[in-house]
Amino acid sequence: MEKHKVICPYCGAGCQFNLLVQNGQVVGTEPLNGITNQGELCLKGMSGYDFINDTKILTPRVLHPMIRRTKGADLERVSWDEALDFTASKMQAIIDEYGPNAVMTTGSSRGGGNEANYVMQKFTRACIGTHSVDNCART
Amino acid sequence: MSCSIPGMEDAGCIFLFGYNPADSHPIVARRIVRAKEKGCKIIVADPRHIETARIADLYLPIKNGCNVAFLNAFANCLVNDGLYDKEFVAEHTNGFDEWWETIKNYTPESVQDITGVEPALIHQAAEMYATANPSAIIGWGMGVCQQKQNLKTVHTIASIACVAGQIGKPNSGLAPVRGQNNVQGSCDMGMLPNLYPGYQKVTDPAVRAKFAKAWGVPEEKLPLEEGYKLTDLGHLVDEGKVHCFYNYGEDPVQTEPDSAGMRKTLSELDLFICQDIFMTQTTMLADVILPATSWGEHEGVFTASDRSFQHFDAAVPPKGECRHDWEIFADLSTRMGYPMHYDNTEQIWNECISLCPNFVGATYEKMAPEGGYAQWPVKSTDVNDHGTADMFAGGKFTTKDGRANLMAHDWEAPSELPDDEYPLILCTVREVGHYSCRSMTGNCKTLALLADEPGFVRMNPADAQARGIKNGNIVSIHSRRGQVYSRADVSDRINKGTVYMTYQWWIGKCNELTMHKVDPVSHTPEDKFSACQVDAIADQVWAEGEVERQYTELKQALVDAAAPQDVEPGAAKFDDETHVNQIV
Numbered sequence: 001m002e003k004h005k006v007i008c009p010y011c012g013a014g015c016q017f018n019l020l021v022q023n024g025q026v027v028g029t030e031p032l033n034g035i036t037n038q039g040e041l042c043l044k045g046m047s048g049y050d051f052i053n054d055t056k057i058l059t060p061r062v063l064h065p066m067i068r069r070t071k072g073a074d075l076e077r078v079s080w081d082e083a084l085d086f087t088a089s090k091m092q093a094i095i096d097e098y099g100p101n102a103v104m105t106t107g108s109s110r111g112g113g114n115e116a117n118y119v120m121q122k123f124t125r126a127c128i129g130t131h132s133v134d135n136c137a138r139t
Numbered sequence: 140m141s142c143s144i145p146g147m148e149d150a151g152c153i154f155l156f157g158y159n160p161a162d163s164h165p166i167v168a169r170r171i172v173r174a175k176e177k178g179c180k181i182i183v184a185d186p187r188h189i190e191t192a193r194i195a196d197l198y199l200p201i202k203n204g205c206n207v208a209f210l211n212a213f214a215n216c217l218v219n220d221g222l223y224d225k226e227f228v229a230e231h232t233n234g235f236d237e238w239w240e241t242i243k244n245y246t247p248e249s250v251q252d253i254t255g256v257e258p259a260l261i262h263q264a265a266e267m268y269a270t271a272n273p274s275a276i277i278g279w280g281m282g283v284c285q286q287k288q289n290l291k292t293v294h295t296i297a298s299i300a301c302v303a304g305q306i307g308k309p310n311s312g313l314a315p316v317r318g319q320n321n322v323q324g325s326c327d328m329g330m331l332p333n334l335y336p337g338y339q340k341v342t343d344p345a346v347r348a349k350f351a352k353a354w355g356v357p358e359e360k361l362p363l364e365e366g367y368k369l370t371d372l373g374h375l376v377d378e379g380k381v382h383c384f385y386n387y388g389e390d391p392v393q394t395e396p397d398s399a400g401m402r403k404t405l406s407e408l409d410l411f412i413c414q415d416i417f418m419t420q421t422t423m424l425a426d427v428i429l430p431a432t433s434w435g436e437h438e439g440v441f442t443a444s445d446r447s448f449q450h451f452d453a454a455v456p457p458k459g460e461c462r463h464d465w466e467i468f469a470d471l472s473t474r475m476g477y478p479m480h481y482d483n484t485e486q487i488w489n490e491c492i493s494l495c496p497n498f499v500g501a502t503y504e505k506m507a508p509e510g511g512y513a514q515w516p517v518k519s520t521d522v523n524d525h526g527t528a529d530m531f532a533g534g535k536f537t538t539k540d541g542r543a544n545l546m547a548h549d550w551e552a553p554s555e556l557p558d559d560e561y562p563l564i565l566c567t568v569r570e571v572g573h574y575s576c577r578s579m580t581g582n583c584k585t586l587a588l589l590a591d592e593p594g595f596v597r598m599n600p601a602d603a604q605a606r607g608i609k610n611g612n613i614v615s616i617h618s619r620r621g622q623v624y625s626r627a628d629v630s631d632r633i634n635k636g637t638v639y640m641t642y643q644w645w646i647g648k649c650n651e652l653t654m655h656k657v658d659p660v661s662h663t664p665e666d667k668f669s670a671c672q673v674d675a676i677a678d679q680v681w682a683e684g685e686v687e688r689q690y691t692e693l694k695q696a697l698v699d700a701a702a703p704q705d706v707e708p709g710a711a712k713f714d715d716e717t718h719v720n721q722i723v
Contacts, residue, residue: 004454005509007441009434010574012317013144013166014443016509019435019454026435026454035512035525036144036443042165043572043589044580051582052435054458058581058645059418059697062430063459064704071409075428075703080460082708084467087427088474090410094383104367104381107330108388108464109322110575111416112431113439113451115487116464117321117328118336119479120387123468126354127477131332131341131366132381135325136389 005032009111010044017041019049026052091128100129107135141312142276143445143514143528148174150310152271154182154264156296157206157282157667161190163569164316164444171278180271182264184209184256185282186566187639188632197264202255203564203637204668207288208550209254209261210295211245216265217302218242223269224304231534232301234545241547253550269303274311281318285567285666287553289658294546301543307534317444319575324442327498327515328491332366337495341365353494356477370395370662373404373655383410387464388431390576392420394642396653396664397620414467417578420645420693423700430704431464432457439484440506446527447514448498450506459704500524553668554656557636561618561670563602564637565652570595573643580643592690594644595628596673599635603627607675613682616640618671621651624686627673638673642666646689 003018016034019026026049031041054061065083066075078086094102105124107117117135124133147153147170160168168191175181175194183192184199192198201209217223218239228235247258254261268275277300283292297306297313306312317323329336339346342363351358367375369391375381384405395401405411405424413425416433435454442448457463462470465487469479481487485503492498500520501513517526536543557564572589573580580586596616598608608614610629615622616638625640625647633639640649656665676682 002454004452006435006451006454007320007443007449009320009441009579011164011166012320012322012444013164014320014441014445014447014449015166016449021454024455033510034449035447035510036445037166038145040166040169044574044586045166047585048574048580048583049435050584051579052433052455055582055584056698057584057587058694059578060701061416061433061458061461062418062422062428062701062704063461064430065460066428066703068426071426075700076708077704077706078708080462080470083427083429084471084474087410087412087429088471090426091383091385091412092475094409098380098382101367102380102382103385104369104372104375104383105385106369106387106389107325107328109319109325109330110388111320111434111579112388112464113321113437113441113484114324114328114448114491115439115484116437116468117325117330118487118491119465119468119481121329121336122354122479123472123477125335125350125361126356127472127475127479129360129362131362131364133330133366134332134369135322135330136319136369136394 003030008045010048013037015041015045017045026050095128101132103128103130104132107133109135140314140316140445141306141530142310142314143447144170144443146310146528147171147276147314148177150174150179150271150274150276152180152182152268152275154268154275154277155191156184156277156279158278158280158316159185159187159189159191159568160278160316162571163280163318165571167316180267182267184264186634186637197260197267199256199260199264200634202253203566204286204553205254205550206283206286206292207295207548208245208250209256210292210299211242211547211550212247212250212254212261213265214242214295214299214302214547215245216247216262217269217299219246220262220265222266223302227304227534228302231307231536232543232545233540238298238545238547241549250550268305271305274308275303275305276311276314278314278316280316282667284315284663286668287656287658287665288548288551289663290661291548295548297543298545298547301545307531309529311529312531318569321441323444323446324440327442332368336491337497339495350494368662370657370664373400376404376407382408383412384408385412385414386421387414390419390421390578392424393576393645393648393650396650396666397655398648398650399621400655414464417582418697418701419576419578423697429467430459430461431467432461436461437463440488445514447512448501448506449512450503500526554665555654555668555670557670561672563671563673565618565649565669565671566637566639567642567649567653567666568639570641570643573641575643577643577645592644593623593625593647593686594641596625596647597628597630597633597639598673599633600629600631601635602638602673603629606673608673612679613676613686615674615676616652616671618652618669620654623648623651624682638671645693646686
């Protein structure tokens with residue numbers, strides 16, 4: 001069984017634990033001696049891991065890029081190249097017509113992590129040219 | 140937090156105000172139990188008899204919506220009862236006289252009709268807090284932040300800590316405990332329209348020059364004006380100011396107030412991009428869906444509520460075509476003419492900390508081992524220096540003159556008071572087994588078994604009895620915004636006149652009922668106070684069936700929305716004419 005150190009993705013207490021992995025599936029947790037949790041875990045930390053395996057109990061994972069070619073059209077699976085080129089050209093057209101403040105972006109206060117957030121705000125500021133990036137701290 | 144989570148155990152007094160740690164942060168709640176075992180005094184002020192109230196030395200059953208009035212009365216006692224720290228006030232604060240001009244009007248007796256609390260209890264609480272040895276901490280949560288006067292309440296709490304001299308020493312001060320695992324990190328990384336990473340102001344030309352140089356863009360590219368706030372999205376779209384919204388790892392249809400209003404806003408955008416791990420009620424509305432790797436499939440750093448950076452590893456490989464969030468942003472940026480390339484998260488992190496003086500010592504090396512962490516401000520890269528557990532040591536604050544500016548405000552009534560049509564107060568809260576929009580916990584076997592739709596509406600036995608509602612019944616809750624079904628959980632730990640719903644439920648969805656009304660400065664919505672009515676349903680068999688029907692329909696809609704991802708590009712391409720021919 002493999003073990004990988006993680007920090008809990010739920011509340012802001014920052015508990016450390018191992019994810020236990022067997023045959024590519026996360027199968028359990030094991031508390032670690034982190035600075036805030038010191039070997040303890042709560043219900044969510046202990047049992048809140050199997051969504052990664054795409055259990056589809058509530059809703060499925062999204063695994064492939066999808067776009068609507070026109071507003072209101074059905075979703076269609078496309079390659080990453082097509083999805084990102086489509087997004088880039090649509091976004092650029094909006095910036096050209098209305099200016100950079102017509103685009104708003106968010107950070108994620110959940111599983112993504114600080115590095116992903118850093119790159120998102122750098123994209124928003126240095127590429128688009130607006131400070132309209134915010135996160136769910138207000139709600 | 141000005142103190143650390145472990146340090147809470149060693150405080151002499153913990154005063155919880157609008158904060159229910161047993162449901163929101165069980166591991167913090169355990170620290171509070173341990174603090175109690177070590178002799179710490181516990182004060183709880185909350186309309187509900189929350190779990191921590193059971194071990195409290197003093198419990199103050201405040202009325203919903205009274206925060207600033209209650210705290211002003213508490214502050215009034217500090218001064219009138221001779222409990223305040225004159226030396227700390229003289230040496231480390233500004234504006235005491237002006238502060239007192241407001242506070243002097245709020246005796247516990249004069250605001251008893253607003254607070255609902257016996258004046259003697261407020262006097263006792265103030266004494267217990269101010270005289271605590273060696274330190275006292277005020278802990279708060281959304282009971283403060285999601286009220287009409289949220290920012291003013293925080294000013295008032297911070298001023299109380301200063302006037303009582305219960306800040307600027309170990310294990311003292313302010314403990315606003317963050318709801319989500321990386322809200323602190325989002326703010327640290329500058330996911331805010333007024334701040335660059337490391338809390339550096341976008342309006343400061345020197346800061347702009349630094350970031351422009353580091354990022355290789357002309358200074359004019361980075362505005363000196365602040366951007367828009369997320370809670371303003373609705374009216375910005377209505378006014379034609381915002382046309383594109385790139386939503387990353389959030390589910391606003393579930394978590395923001397007035398869900399119907401939010402759905403309308405999102406549908407009116409010219410371009411709505413969603414980068415997520417799940418098909419949610421928000422993702423399904425998007426024009427572009429970008430599938431990202433989940434926690435467990437990537438590495439990175441989170442920041443805990445007490446400013447501790449900790450590193451997490453990947454455990455399993457990405458599923459399907461999922462890519463790391465940072466790779467998607469960098470790729471898109473490159474395609475839009477601003478090339479970005481990183482080999483791994485450590486490269487990104489090192490760029491970030493090189494631009495943030497308070498984070499510069501938070502190296503991966505320090506965070507890598509079991510138990511590893513770095514708590515900002517952390518300025519040394521020495522592996523043994525884990526940073527700063529307690530901020531404002533010696534009463535030195537981060538203002539220009541190093542002194543705290545005391546602030547006092549008058550109390551204002553909540554925005555939507557109960558009336559004949561909507562006689563109950565609706566307050567949204569948290570529960571222990573599910574989290575945020577529930578896309579994660581709702582897909583976990585154990586947690587889904589413990590609690591499922593339509594969630595609960597918690598109410599006092601008197602309010603239930605007056606409506607003919609029995610514990611466990613499905614009931615109908617309605618407000619000026621919408622109507623939902625949920626299950627009554629009747630308990631005398633809930634105060635009369637208010638009902639409580641958690642925001643995890645997709646059918647029993649409290650945000651169909653809440654209103655979009657935000658604080659003018661923080662723009663945080665008033666989720667803790669709106670008016671509603673709860674009605675009994677005579678035919679419980681029908682009601683159970685209706686909830687089941689709604690839930691099945693929603694889950695099927697999400698499956699249907701995700702179904703196109705199973706069709707490979709090109710596999711199903713035919714034009715309408717061919718389609719018709721095939722059917723024929």
